[in-house]
Amino acid sequence: MTQTQSAVQHFESSSGVRIYRIPMEVFPGFIGYAYLLLGAGVPTLVDVGSGYQASTEQLLDGLASISSEHGEAFTPSDIDRVIISHGHVDHFGGLGNVMDAIGSAAIGIHPLDRRILTNYEERVLIATKNLTIYLQQAGVPQETLPDLLQMYGFSKMHVRSMPIDFTLEDGDELDGMRIYHVPGHCSGQIAIQIGDVLLSADHILSRTAPHLAPESITHYTGVGHYLEALDKMQQVDGIRLVLGGHEDPITDMHKRIGELIERIHQKKQRVVEILQNSEASLSIFQITQLMYPEKYGFNHLLALQQAGAFVEYLYDRGYLCIANLDDVKQSDNSALYYSLI
Ligand SMILES: [Zn+2]
Numbered sequence: 503m504t505q506t507q508s509a510v511q512h513f514e515s516s517s518g519v520r521i522y523r524i525p526m527e528v529f530p531g532f533i534g535y536a537y538l539l540l541g542a543g544v545p546t547l548v549d550v551g552s553g554y555q556a557s558t559e560q561l562l563d564g565l566a567s568i569s570s571e572h573g574e575a576f577t578p579s580d581i582d583r584v585i586i587s588h589g590h591v592d593h594f595g596g597l598g599n600v601m602d603a604i605g606s607a608a609i610g611i612h613p614l615d616r617r618i619l620t621n622y623e624e625r626v627l628i629a630t631k632n633l634t635i636y637l638q639q640a641g642v643p644q645e646t647l648p649d650l651l652q653m654y655g656f657s658k659m660h661v662r663s664m665p666i667d668f669t670l671e672d673g674d675e676l677d678g679m680r681i682y683h684v685p686g687h688c689s690g691q692i693a694i695q696i697g698d699v700l701l702s703a704d705h706i707l708s709r710t711a712p713h714l715a716p717e718s719i720t721h722y723t724g725v726g727h728y729l730e731a732l733d734k735m736q737q738v739d740g741i742r743l744v745l746g747g748h749e750d751p752i753t754d755m756h757k758r759i760g761e762l763i764e765r766i767h768q769k770k771q772r773v774v775e776i777l778q779n780s781e782a783s784l785s786i787f788q789i790t791q792l793m794y795p796e797k798y799g800f801n802h803l804l805a806l807q808q809a810g811a812f813v814e815y816l817y818d819r820g821y822l823c824i825a826n827l828d829d830v831k832q833s834d835n836s837a838l839y840y841s842l843i
Pocket residue numbers: 588590687688704
């Protein structure tokens with residue numbers, strides 16, 4: 503990490519809450535942020551990093567620097583509440599290690615992501631089964647499947663299940679924090695408004711559109727929910743600063759949401775164009791190769807999910823049909839080939 507990335511940054515909300523942003527290298531070369539909130543009820547930590555390699559150490563070092571460099575009368579064991587913004591490993595994978603280090607704290611998450619934390623082994627098993635069916639129907643060649651599934655499982659191996667003490671739902675108010683449920687990138691994704699600051703986690707990022715996967719793998723994810731959740735936040739006024747789970751602070755939320763909506767519509771349109779320009783019907787595997795030709799390894803798996811999320815969105819809304827119904831009739835997990843209606 504560079505010097506600027508490794509420094510804890512201080513922000514303040516209009517409601518007087520001190521917000522400390524702590525950077526961690528959550529995956530190799532990939533920076534994620536946890537946030538310590540002082541002045542919103544008990545000292546509260548939002549997200550805990552991945553638990554990979556040095557990420558927990560970087561979080562604990564960052565927490566320690568809040569007294570030594572920012573003059574707060576605070577030690578990490580003062581944290582009485584941990585909020586997990588959503589059930590992705592880069593945001594909660596370090597929870598076990600962090601709890602060992604800070605002692606007891608009440609842990610909260612949206613109900614739709616609660617099972618990911620409390621029944622992690624079950625969650626990985628069921629999601630892997632759903633992903634297998636998805637990849638078969640996407641037309642991934644049989645010989646490529648084991649590698650893709652192994653990559654999926656490997657990224658989740660070090661995590662252990664944890665009990666949850668409370669849940670956070672849309673509209674909840676908690677010590678001056680307002681909770682928004684913003685599903686799409688993840689089922690139980692929440693954003694937290696503190697005065698004029700929004701902690702957007704992965705829902706609104708400054709440079710990239712967040713990864714989307716089909717709802718057929720995990721309910722309440724996908725393009726439709728994501729667009730609805732962007733619309734929901736577009737109605738919220740009085741946000742001066744958006745702080746994400748990655749990337750840079752955003753000072754014009756409405757403009758950024760407009761750009762993200764535009765980006766989603768462009769990707770959707772790209773799938774339509776690919777099908778328009780093809781003489782034959784296409785599988786999701788083939789659409790992915792045309793849409794994301796340069797993706798390999800884990801990124802290929804992410805691309806297969808992302809292309810499939812757009813195909814699912816268009817199919818659910820009646821823009822596409824399945825062209826090989828005879829194959830589907832004869833075999834349980836036949837690849838599906840799509841055409842425009
Ligand atoms: Zn995420």
